[in-house]
Amino acid sequence: MSIKLYELTGDDDDRQFSPYCWRIRMALAHKGLAMTTVPWRFTEGDALKFAGATTVPVLVDGDKTLKDSWDIALYLDEAYPDRPKLFDSKQSVALALFFKQWAERSIPVMPVVIMDLFNHLHAKDKDYFRTSREKRFGKTLEEVGGNRPAALATLRTALEPARQLLATQPFISGAAPGFADHIFCGPFLFARSMSPVQLLETTDPIHAWRERMLDLHNGMARKAKGYPV
Amino acid sequence: MSIKLYELTGDDDDRQFSPYCWRIRMALAHKGLAMTTVPWRFTEGDALKFAGATTVPVLVDGDKTLKDSWDIALYLDEAYPDRPKLFDSKQSVALALFFKQWAERSIPVMPVVIMDLFNHLHAKDKDYFRTSREKRFGKTLEEVGGNRPAALATLRTALEPARQLLATQPFISGAAPGFADHIFCGPFLFARSMSPVQLLETTDPIHAWRERMLDLHNGMARKAKGYPV
Numbered sequence: 001m002s003i004k005l006y007e008l009t010g011d012d013d014d015r016q017f018s019p020y021c022w023r024i025r026m027a028l029a030h031k032g033l034a035m036t037t038v039p040w041r042f043t044e045g046d047a048l049k050f051a052g053a054t055t056v057p058v059l060v061d062g063d064k065t066l067k068d069s070w071d072i073a074l075y076l077d078e079a080y081p082d083r084p085k086l087f088d089s090k091q092s093v094a095l096a097l098f099f100k101q102w103a104e105r106s107i108p109v110m111p112v113v114i115m116d117l118f119n120h121l122h123a124k125d126k127d128y129f130r131t132s133r134e135k136r137f138g139k140t141l142e143e144v145g146g147n148r149p150a151a152l153a154t155l156r157t158a159l160e161p162a163r164q165l166l167a168t169q170p171f172i173s174g175a176a177p178g179f180a181d182h183i184f185c186g187p188f189l190f191a192r193s194m195s196p197v198q199l200l201e202t203t204d205p206i207h208a209w210r211e212r213m214l215d216l217h218n219g220m221a222r223k224a225k226g227y228p229v
Numbered sequence: 230m231s232i233k234l235y236e237l238t239g240d241d242d243d244r245q246f247s248p249y250c251w252r253i254r255m256a257l258a259h260k261g262l263a264m265t266t267v268p269w270r271f272t273e274g275d276a277l278k279f280a281g282a283t284t285v286p287v288l289v290d291g292d293k294t295l296k297d298s299w300d301i302a303l304y305l306d307e308a309y310p311d312r313p314k315l316f317d318s319k320q321s322v323a324l325a326l327f328f329k330q331w332a333e334r335s336i337p338v339m340p341v342v343i344m345d346l347f348n349h350l351h352a353k354d355k356d357y358f359r360t361s362r363e364k365r366f367g368k369t370l371e372e373v374g375g376n377r378p379a380a381l382a383t384l385r386t387a388l389e390p391a392r393q394l395l396a397t398q399p400f401i402s403g404a405a406p407g408f409a410d411h412i413f414c415g416p417f418l419f420a421r422s423m424s425p426v427q428l429l430e431t432t433d434p435i436h437a438w439r440e441r442m443l444d445l446h447n448g449m450a451r452k453a454k455g456y457p458v
Contacts, residue, residue, distance in 0.1 A: 087320065088318045088319060088320040088321075089317045089318030089320060089321050090317060090403050090404065091316065091317040091318060091320075091321035091324075091325075091402045091403055091407050091409075092317075092318050092320035092321045092324055093403065094394075094398060094400070094401065094402050094403030094404075094407075095320075095321055095324035095325055095327075095328060095401070095402065095403075095407075095409060096320075096324060097394055097397070097398070098324075098328060098390065098391070098394045098401060098409070099324060099327060101389075101390040101391070101393045101394050102331060102390040105389060105390055106390070160330075160334060161327065161330040161331040161334055161335070162327070162330070164330040165323075165326055165327045165330050168326070169323060169326070171323070172323065172324070172327060173320045173323050173324065174319050174320055174322065174323030175319065175323075178320050178323075178324075180320075180324060180327070
Protein backbone atom coordinates (compact mmCIF):
# COMPACT_ATOMS: atom_id res chain seq x y z
CA MET A 1 0.00 0.00 0.00
CA SER A 2 1.72 3.13 -1.14
CA ILE A 3 2.00 6.37 0.77
CA LYS A 4 -0.54 9.09 -0.03
CA LEU A 5 0.48 12.75 0.17
CA TYR A 6 -2.14 15.50 0.13
CA GLU A 7 -0.54 18.46 -1.65
CA LEU A 8 -1.60 22.00 -2.44
CA THR A 9 -2.22 22.20 -6.17
CA GLY A 10 -2.83 24.93 -8.74
CA ASP A 11 -4.85 25.10 -11.92
CA ASP A 12 -3.52 21.76 -13.15
CA ASP A 13 -3.69 18.64 -11.00
CA ASP A 14 0.06 18.24 -11.36
CA ARG A 15 1.04 21.80 -10.43
CA GLN A 16 2.08 21.30 -6.78
CA PHE A 17 3.28 24.53 -5.24
CA SER A 18 3.26 24.49 -1.43
CA PRO A 19 6.79 24.89 -0.04
CA TYR A 20 5.73 22.75 2.92
CA CYS A 21 4.51 19.94 0.66
CA TRP A 22 7.67 20.16 -1.43
CA ARG A 23 9.70 19.45 1.70
CA ILE A 24 7.91 16.12 2.01
CA ARG A 25 7.93 15.30 -1.69
CA MET A 26 11.72 15.73 -1.59
CA ALA A 27 11.99 13.81 1.69
CA LEU A 28 10.03 10.84 0.31
CA ALA A 29 12.31 10.72 -2.74
CA HIS A 30 15.34 11.03 -0.42
CA LYS A 31 14.13 7.91 1.42
CA GLY A 32 13.24 6.10 -1.78
CA LEU A 33 9.59 5.82 -0.79
CA ALA A 34 6.96 5.72 -3.52
CA MET A 35 3.92 7.91 -3.08
CA THR A 36 0.66 8.90 -4.69
CA THR A 37 -0.22 12.57 -4.68
CA VAL A 38 -3.71 13.73 -3.77
CA PRO A 39 -4.32 17.20 -5.22
CA TRP A 40 -5.85 19.53 -2.66
CA ARG A 41 -7.03 23.12 -2.94
CA PHE A 42 -7.39 25.84 -0.29
CA THR A 43 -11.18 25.61 -0.44
CA GLU A 44 -11.31 21.86 0.17
CA GLY A 45 -10.93 22.00 3.93
CA ASP A 46 -13.38 19.15 4.46
CA ALA A 47 -11.09 16.73 2.64
CA LEU A 48 -8.56 16.98 5.48
CA LYS A 49 -10.99 16.53 8.37
CA PHE A 50 -10.14 12.82 8.65
CA ALA A 51 -6.60 13.92 9.60
CA GLY A 52 -7.63 16.66 12.03
CA ALA A 53 -5.82 19.02 9.71
CA THR A 54 -6.69 22.34 8.06
CA THR A 55 -3.55 22.61 5.94
CA VAL A 56 -1.35 20.34 3.88
CA PRO A 57 0.87 18.37 3.78
CA VAL A 58 -1.08 15.43 5.15
CA LEU A 59 0.53 12.04 4.77
CA VAL A 60 -1.24 8.69 4.96
CA ASP A 61 1.00 5.66 5.36
CA GLY A 62 -1.08 2.52 5.88
CA ASP A 63 -2.98 3.07 9.13
CA LYS A 64 -0.90 6.12 10.07
CA THR A 65 -2.11 9.63 9.30
CA LEU A 66 0.24 12.55 9.88
CA LYS A 67 0.11 16.30 9.43
CA ASP A 68 2.74 19.06 9.69
CA SER A 69 5.83 18.75 7.53
CA TRP A 70 8.26 18.69 10.46
CA ASP A 71 6.42 15.88 12.23
CA ILE A 72 6.18 13.97 8.96
CA ALA A 73 9.95 14.24 8.45
CA LEU A 74 10.66 12.93 11.95
CA TYR A 75 8.18 10.12 11.35
CA LEU A 76 9.84 9.07 8.09
CA ASP A 77 13.24 8.62 9.74
CA GLU A 78 11.65 6.74 12.64
CA ALA A 79 9.40 4.50 10.55
CA TYR A 80 12.05 3.77 7.89
CA PRO A 81 15.36 3.73 9.79
CA ASP A 82 17.14 1.51 7.23
CA ARG A 83 16.61 3.94 4.37
CA PRO A 84 18.77 7.06 3.80
CA LYS A 85 18.44 9.38 6.78
CA LEU A 86 16.98 12.87 6.69
CA PHE A 87 18.82 13.60 9.96
CA ASP A 88 22.02 11.90 11.10
CA SER A 89 22.04 12.74 14.84
CA LYS A 90 20.17 14.42 17.67
CA GLN A 91 22.04 17.70 17.20
CA SER A 92 21.25 17.64 13.51
CA VAL A 93 17.52 17.46 14.29
CA ALA A 94 17.85 20.39 16.69
CA LEU A 95 19.89 22.51 14.28
CA ALA A 96 17.64 21.65 11.32
CA LEU A 97 14.76 22.95 13.44
CA PHE A 98 16.63 26.23 13.80
CA PHE A 99 17.10 26.26 10.05
CA LYS A 100 13.34 25.77 9.65
CA GLN A 101 12.61 28.68 12.00
CA TRP A 102 14.97 30.86 10.01
CA ALA A 103 13.67 29.75 6.61
CA GLU A 104 10.03 30.37 7.51
CA ARG A 105 10.79 33.99 8.42
CA SER A 106 13.57 34.93 6.07
CA ILE A 107 12.85 33.92 2.47
CA PRO A 108 10.42 36.52 1.14
CA VAL A 109 9.54 34.89 -2.18
CA MET A 110 5.86 35.78 -2.05
CA PRO A 111 6.13 39.46 -3.09
CA VAL A 112 8.18 38.34 -6.10
CA VAL A 113 5.75 35.76 -7.46
CA ILE A 114 2.36 36.60 -6.00
CA MET A 115 0.64 37.67 -9.24
CA ASP A 116 2.01 34.67 -11.17
CA LEU A 117 0.80 32.49 -8.33
CA PHE A 118 -2.63 34.07 -8.42
CA ASN A 119 -2.90 33.46 -12.15
CA HIS A 120 -2.02 29.76 -11.74
CA LEU A 121 -4.41 29.09 -8.87
CA HIS A 122 -7.39 26.86 -9.47
CA ALA A 123 -10.40 29.04 -10.29
CA LYS A 124 -12.24 27.97 -7.19
CA ASP A 125 -9.37 29.10 -4.93
CA LYS A 126 -8.94 32.62 -6.29
CA ASP A 127 -11.49 34.44 -4.15
CA TYR A 128 -10.28 32.75 -1.00
CA PHE A 129 -6.66 33.51 -1.78
CA ARG A 130 -7.27 37.16 -2.58
CA THR A 131 -9.40 37.78 0.49
CA SER A 132 -7.16 35.97 2.98
CA ARG A 133 -3.85 37.34 1.65
CA GLU A 134 -5.06 40.90 1.27
CA LYS A 135 -6.17 40.74 4.89
CA ARG A 136 -2.81 39.29 5.96
CA PHE A 137 -0.70 41.81 4.03
CA GLY A 138 -3.02 44.76 4.60
CA LYS A 139 -2.89 45.60 0.89
CA THR A 140 -4.03 44.29 -2.46
CA LEU A 141 -2.24 41.46 -4.22
CA GLU A 142 -1.31 43.91 -6.92
CA GLU A 143 0.29 46.19 -4.35
CA VAL A 144 2.17 43.31 -2.70
CA GLY A 145 3.57 42.27 -6.07
CA GLY A 146 3.87 45.75 -7.51
CA ASN A 147 7.65 46.23 -7.31
CA ARG A 148 9.33 43.06 -8.43
CA PRO A 149 12.87 44.48 -8.74
CA ALA A 150 12.73 45.68 -5.14
CA ALA A 151 11.23 42.38 -3.97
CA LEU A 152 13.96 40.43 -5.76
CA ALA A 153 16.66 42.58 -4.17
CA THR A 154 15.14 42.06 -0.73
CA LEU A 155 14.97 38.31 -1.28
CA ARG A 156 18.56 38.03 -2.46
CA THR A 157 19.85 40.02 0.49
CA ALA A 158 17.86 37.90 2.93
CA LEU A 159 19.49 34.73 1.61
CA GLU A 160 22.99 35.86 2.59
CA PRO A 161 23.61 33.38 5.47
CA ALA A 162 22.74 30.45 3.19
CA ARG A 163 24.82 31.95 0.37
CA GLN A 164 27.89 32.15 2.60
CA LEU A 165 27.37 28.56 3.69
CA LEU A 166 26.89 27.21 0.18
CA ALA A 167 30.06 28.98 -0.96
CA THR A 168 31.93 26.48 1.23
CA GLN A 169 29.93 23.24 1.06
CA PRO A 170 27.67 21.63 -1.57
CA PHE A 171 24.55 21.23 0.58
CA ILE A 172 23.06 22.97 3.61
CA SER A 173 23.49 19.65 5.42
CA GLY A 174 27.11 19.21 4.31
CA ALA A 175 28.45 16.79 1.71
CA ALA A 176 25.00 15.30 1.09
CA PRO A 177 21.48 16.67 1.29
CA GLY A 178 19.44 16.36 4.48
CA PHE A 179 16.06 17.61 5.58
CA ALA A 180 17.37 21.18 5.93
CA ASP A 181 18.05 21.11 2.18
CA HIS A 182 14.50 19.98 1.54
CA ILE A 183 13.25 22.84 3.71
CA PHE A 184 15.37 25.33 1.77
CA CYS A 185 14.12 23.86 -1.52
CA GLY A 186 10.54 24.64 -0.64
CA PRO A 187 10.42 28.35 -1.53
CA PHE A 188 12.40 27.81 -4.74
CA LEU A 189 10.24 24.93 -5.94
CA PHE A 190 7.15 26.90 -4.99
CA ALA A 191 8.32 29.83 -7.12
CA ARG A 192 9.38 27.56 -9.98
CA SER A 193 5.96 25.92 -10.14
CA MET A 194 4.21 29.23 -10.63
CA SER A 195 6.51 31.85 -12.11
CA PRO A 196 9.06 32.31 -14.89
CA VAL A 197 10.96 34.85 -12.81
CA GLN A 198 14.66 34.22 -12.29
CA LEU A 199 15.06 34.35 -8.53
CA LEU A 200 18.83 33.90 -8.42
CA GLU A 201 21.80 35.17 -10.38
CA THR A 202 23.51 32.27 -12.12
CA THR A 203 26.75 33.16 -10.30
CA ASP A 204 25.06 32.77 -6.90
CA PRO A 205 26.25 29.71 -4.93
CA ILE A 206 22.58 29.16 -4.10
CA HIS A 207 21.87 28.81 -7.82
CA ALA A 208 24.44 26.00 -8.10
CA TRP A 209 22.95 24.34 -5.00
CA ARG A 210 19.45 24.55 -6.51
CA GLU A 211 20.73 22.90 -9.68
CA ARG A 212 22.09 20.07 -7.55
CA MET A 213 18.72 19.70 -5.83
CA LEU A 214 16.87 19.70 -9.17
CA ASP A 215 19.19 16.90 -10.35
CA LEU A 216 18.50 14.60 -7.41
CA HIS A 217 16.51 11.40 -7.93
CA ASN A 218 16.76 11.49 -11.71
CA GLY A 219 15.63 15.08 -11.89
CA MET A 220 12.41 14.52 -9.99
CA ALA A 221 11.89 18.18 -9.05
CA ARG A 222 13.14 19.41 -12.42
CA LYS A 223 10.49 17.34 -14.19
CA ALA A 224 7.67 18.73 -12.05
CA LYS A 225 5.24 21.12 -13.68
CA GLY A 226 6.61 24.64 -13.66
CA TYR A 227 9.07 26.95 -15.34
CA PRO A 228 12.61 25.85 -16.19
CA VAL A 229 14.42 28.68 -14.42
CA MET B 230 51.34 22.00 29.36
CA SER B 231 48.06 23.79 29.48
CA ILE B 232 46.29 25.39 26.57
CA LYS B 233 46.84 29.11 26.06
CA LEU B 234 44.04 31.27 24.64
CA TYR B 235 44.72 34.79 23.38
CA GLU B 236 41.58 36.80 24.12
CA LEU B 237 40.47 40.34 23.43
CA THR B 238 40.47 42.19 26.73
CA GLY B 239 39.21 45.54 28.02
CA ASP B 240 40.43 47.91 30.70
CA ASP B 241 40.99 45.12 33.21
CA ASP B 242 43.06 42.06 32.32
CA ASP B 243 40.13 39.85 33.25
CA ARG B 244 37.48 41.68 31.19
CA GLN B 245 37.31 39.42 28.12
CA PHE B 246 34.71 40.64 25.64
CA SER B 247 35.17 39.23 22.15
CA PRO B 248 32.16 37.12 21.11
CA TYR B 249 34.54 34.97 19.04
CA CYS B 250 36.82 34.35 22.01
CA TRP B 251 33.85 33.56 24.23
CA ARG B 252 32.88 30.77 21.83
CA ILE B 253 36.21 29.12 22.55
CA ARG B 254 36.22 29.83 26.26
CA MET B 255 32.85 28.07 26.44
CA ALA B 256 34.04 25.27 24.14
CA LEU B 257 37.12 24.58 26.27
CA ALA B 258 34.94 24.36 29.39
CA HIS B 259 32.53 22.10 27.47
CA LYS B 260 35.42 19.75 26.77
CA GLY B 261 36.80 20.01 30.29
CA LEU B 262 40.09 21.42 29.08
CA ALA B 263 42.03 23.78 31.33
CA MET B 264 43.42 26.92 29.80
CA THR B 265 45.44 30.01 30.56
CA THR B 266 44.17 33.28 29.11
CA VAL B 267 46.58 35.72 27.45
CA PRO B 268 45.03 39.20 27.45
CA TRP B 269 45.32 40.86 24.06
CA ARG B 270 44.31 44.33 22.87
CA PHE B 271 43.45 45.61 19.41
CA THR B 272 46.71 47.55 19.18
CA GLU B 273 48.91 44.55 19.98
CA GLY B 274 48.96 43.07 16.49
CA ASP B 275 52.61 42.05 16.78
CA ALA B 276 51.81 39.64 19.60
CA LEU B 277 49.88 37.42 17.15
CA LYS B 278 52.47 37.34 14.38
CA PHE B 279 53.80 33.96 15.56
CA ALA B 280 50.35 32.55 14.68
CA GLY B 281 50.01 34.30 11.34
CA ALA B 282 46.94 35.96 12.82
CA THR B 283 45.70 39.53 13.05
CA THR B 284 42.70 38.82 15.26
CA VAL B 285 41.85 36.65 18.23
CA PRO B 286 41.08 33.98 19.29
CA VAL B 287 44.43 32.32 18.88
CA LEU B 288 44.89 29.01 20.66
CA VAL B 289 48.21 27.36 21.49
CA ASP B 290 48.04 23.71 22.48
CA GLY B 291 51.52 22.25 22.90
CA ASP B 292 53.17 22.50 19.52
CA LYS B 293 49.90 23.38 17.74
CA THR B 294 48.91 26.96 17.04
CA LEU B 295 45.42 27.70 15.71
CA LYS B 296 43.44 30.77 14.73
CA ASP B 297 39.78 31.33 13.78
CA SER B 298 37.13 30.22 16.25
CA TRP B 299 35.48 27.78 13.82
CA ASP B 300 38.73 26.01 13.02
CA ILE B 301 39.60 25.88 16.70
CA ALA B 302 36.25 24.23 17.49
CA LEU B 303 36.77 21.57 14.82
CA TYR B 304 40.30 21.01 16.13
CA LEU B 305 39.12 20.50 19.70
CA ASP B 306 36.71 17.72 18.72
CA GLU B 307 39.37 16.11 16.55
CA ALA B 308 42.22 16.39 19.05
CA TYR B 309 40.12 15.39 22.05
CA PRO B 310 37.60 12.85 20.70
CA ASP B 311 37.05 11.16 24.07
CA ARG B 312 35.85 14.32 25.77
CA PRO B 313 32.31 15.70 25.41
CA LYS B 314 31.64 16.54 21.78
CA LEU B 315 30.94 20.02 20.43
CA PHE B 316 29.39 18.40 17.33
CA ASP B 317 27.78 14.95 17.28
CA SER B 318 27.71 14.22 13.51
CA LYS B 319 28.68 15.48 10.08
CA GLN B 320 25.29 17.12 9.52
CA SER B 321 25.56 18.84 12.88
CA VAL B 322 28.86 20.43 11.80
CA ALA B 323 27.26 21.62 8.54
CA LEU B 324 24.15 22.99 10.25
CA ALA B 325 26.15 24.64 13.03
CA LEU B 326 28.09 26.41 10.28
CA PHE B 327 24.78 27.74 8.95
CA PHE B 328 23.96 28.87 12.48
CA LYS B 329 27.32 30.69 12.59
CA GLN B 330 26.61 32.43 9.27
CA TRP B 331 23.24 33.53 10.59
CA ALA B 332 24.54 34.64 13.99
CA GLU B 333 27.33 36.76 12.53
CA ARG B 334 24.86 38.75 10.45
CA SER B 335 21.75 38.82 12.60
CA ILE B 336 22.50 39.75 16.20
CA PRO B 337 22.98 43.53 16.22
CA VAL B 338 24.23 43.99 19.78
CA MET B 339 26.85 46.59 18.92
CA PRO B 340 24.51 49.61 18.56
CA VAL B 341 23.05 48.75 21.98
CA VAL B 342 26.33 48.61 23.90
CA ILE B 343 28.86 50.56 21.87
CA MET B 344 29.35 53.48 24.27
CA ASP B 345 29.62 51.17 27.30
CA LEU B 346 32.13 49.14 25.33
CA PHE B 347 34.12 52.23 24.45
CA ASN B 348 34.26 53.28 28.08
CA HIS B 349 35.58 49.86 29.14
CA LEU B 350 38.26 49.59 26.47
CA HIS B 351 41.89 49.73 27.51
CA ALA B 352 43.12 53.32 27.15
CA LYS B 353 45.58 52.37 24.45
CA ASP B 354 42.82 50.85 22.27
CA LYS B 355 40.40 53.78 22.29
CA ASP B 356 41.77 55.76 19.38
CA TYR B 357 42.05 52.67 17.20
CA PHE B 358 38.53 51.57 18.05
CA ARG B 359 36.95 54.94 17.42
CA THR B 360 38.74 55.47 14.11
CA SER B 361 38.14 51.98 12.71
CA ARG B 362 34.50 51.69 13.80
CA GLU B 363 33.54 55.19 12.73
CA LYS B 364 34.95 54.35 9.32
CA ARG B 365 33.06 51.05 9.22
CA PHE B 366 29.73 52.51 10.33
CA GLY B 367 30.12 55.82 8.50
CA LYS B 368 29.12 57.73 11.63
CA THR B 369 30.40 58.58 15.07
CA LEU B 370 30.25 56.08 17.91
CA GLU B 371 27.86 58.44 19.65
CA GLU B 372 25.56 58.35 16.61
CA VAL B 373 25.74 54.53 16.34
CA GLY B 374 24.77 54.23 20.00
CA GLY B 375 22.46 57.21 20.09
CA ASN B 376 19.09 55.47 20.18
CA ARG B 377 19.29 52.57 22.55
CA PRO B 378 15.54 51.84 22.73
CA ALA B 379 15.40 51.50 18.94
CA ALA B 380 18.57 49.38 18.89
CA LEU B 381 17.14 47.09 21.57
CA ALA B 382 13.90 46.68 19.64
CA THR B 383 15.84 45.85 16.46
CA LEU B 384 17.95 43.30 18.31
CA ARG B 385 14.98 41.58 19.93
CA THR B 386 13.15 41.30 16.61
CA ALA B 387 16.23 39.87 14.90
CA LEU B 388 16.43 37.09 17.47
CA GLU B 389 13.02 35.67 16.54
CA PRO B 390 14.18 32.42 14.86
CA ALA B 391 16.23 31.50 17.93
CA ARG B 392 13.38 32.53 20.23
CA GLN B 393 10.95 30.22 18.43
CA LEU B 394 13.45 27.38 18.66
CA LEU B 395 14.18 27.89 22.36
CA ALA B 396 10.47 27.93 23.12
CA THR B 397 10.51 24.22 22.21
CA GLN B 398 13.92 22.91 23.33
CA PRO B 399 16.38 23.89 26.09
CA PHE B 400 19.43 24.49 23.90
CA ILE B 401 20.06 25.52 20.29
CA SER B 402 21.71 22.10 19.87
CA GLY B 403 18.79 20.22 21.46
CA ALA B 404 18.71 18.60 24.88
CA ALA B 405 22.33 19.55 25.64
CA PRO B 406 24.55 22.45 24.55
CA GLY B 407 26.76 22.14 21.48
CA PHE B 408 29.02 24.54 19.63
CA ALA B 409 26.03 26.40 18.15
CA ASP B 410 25.09 27.35 21.72
CA HIS B 411 28.58 28.65 22.33
CA ILE B 412 28.30 30.70 19.13
CA PHE B 413 24.98 32.15 20.27
CA CYS B 414 26.45 32.90 23.70
CA GLY B 415 29.11 35.11 22.19
CA PRO B 416 27.11 38.31 21.66
CA PHE B 417 25.39 38.00 25.04
CA LEU B 418 28.62 37.43 26.95
CA PHE B 419 30.23 40.25 25.00
CA ALA B 420 27.42 42.60 26.03
CA ARG B 421 27.47 41.35 29.63
CA SER B 422 31.19 42.01 29.96
CA MET B 423 30.79 45.65 29.02
CA SER B 424 27.30 46.95 29.70
CA PRO B 425 24.63 46.93 32.40
CA VAL B 426 21.87 47.09 29.77
CA GLN B 427 19.20 44.40 29.95
CA LEU B 428 19.22 42.90 26.46
CA LEU B 429 16.32 40.47 26.96
CA GLU B 430 12.94 40.54 28.63
CA THR B 431 12.90 38.05 31.49
CA THR B 432 9.92 36.30 29.85
CA ASP B 433 11.92 35.68 26.67
CA PRO B 434 12.82 32.00 26.10
CA ILE B 435 16.25 33.27 25.11
CA HIS B 436 16.62 34.75 28.59
CA ALA B 437 15.97 31.34 30.16
CA TRP B 438 18.46 29.76 27.75
CA ARG B 439 21.09 32.34 28.65
CA GLU B 440 20.56 31.58 32.34
CA ARG B 441 21.21 27.90 31.55
CA MET B 442 24.41 28.83 29.71
CA LEU B 443 25.56 31.05 32.58
CA ASP B 444 25.02 28.12 34.97
CA LEU B 445 27.18 25.66 33.00
CA HIS B 446 30.53 24.52 34.42
CA ASN B 447 29.85 25.83 37.92
CA GLY B 448 28.80 29.21 36.63
CA MET B 449 32.01 29.84 34.71
CA ALA B 450 30.55 32.56 32.46
CA ARG B 451 28.48 34.06 35.29
CA LYS B 452 31.62 34.57 37.37
CA ALA B 453 33.44 36.36 34.56
CA LYS B 454 33.98 40.10 34.94
CA GLY B 455 30.95 42.00 33.77
CA TYR B 456 27.46 43.03 34.78
CA PRO B 457 25.01 40.61 36.37
CA VAL B 458 22.20 41.08 33.88
